[in-house]
Amino acid sequence: MKPIDLSNALKINRPELGDLSGVGLYRLLRLVAWEDIMGPGASAISYHAGKKLGNKLDVKSLDDFLVLCEELKIGIIKIPKMTNTHIHVDIYECITCSGMDPVGRPICHFEGGLIAGALEVITGKSVKAKEVSCIGGLGDKTCGYDLDLK
Numbered sequence: 001m002k003p004i005d006l007s008n009a010l011k012i013n014r015p016e017l018g019d020l021s022g023v024g025l026y027r028l029l030r031l032v033a034w035e036d037i038m039g040p041g042a043s044a045i046s047y048h049a050g051k052k053l054g055n056k057l058d059v060k061s062l063d064d065f066l067v068l069c070e071e072l073k074i075g076i077i078k079i080p081k082m083t084n085t086h087i088h089v090d091i092y093e094c095i096t097c098s099g100m101d102p103v104g105r106p107i108c109h110f111e112g113g114l115i116a117g118a119l120e121v122i123t124g125k126s127v128k129a130k131e132v133s134c135i136g137g138l139g140d141k142t143c144g145y146d147l148d149l150k
């Protein structure tokens with residue numbers, strides 16, 4: 001079985017509909033279908049899926065990654081704090097959760113994993129992300145991640 005790589009998955013030929021789709025479809029897959037199949041393990045699996053994907057991204061710099069996030073419309077990403085060992089990333093208008101009624105727990109683990117994975121490629125360090133705020137999960141202003149670099 002031939003694996004589906006990133007560049008192939010992002011080849012889009014939809015002459016009438018183009019490369020844009022509703023956020024709703026993504027959320028139904030990402031939140032409803034995944035949790036339905038994976039249950040409570042969905043958070044950890046989502047994080048690892050995001051991290052593996054982030055590790056495979058062809059990004060050479062933080063700017064490259066931010067451009068990609070903008071192209072994929074993951075959200076509006078700000079980095080208010082960055083040192084050699086710690087980075088804080090805020091996502092505004094998060095694709096996964098912005099606008100939802102809070103569910104009492106952070107839910108954007110995939111995005112956290114993606115950011116951590118991309119930062120591992122960029123920095124060459126081991127990166128771990130913890131979601132410390134979540135718009136649709138907890139009612140916060142941003143989906144915020146504390147990232148530790150080792």
Ligand SMILES: [Zn+2]
Binds near residue numbers: 096097108136
């Ligand atoms: Zn979110």
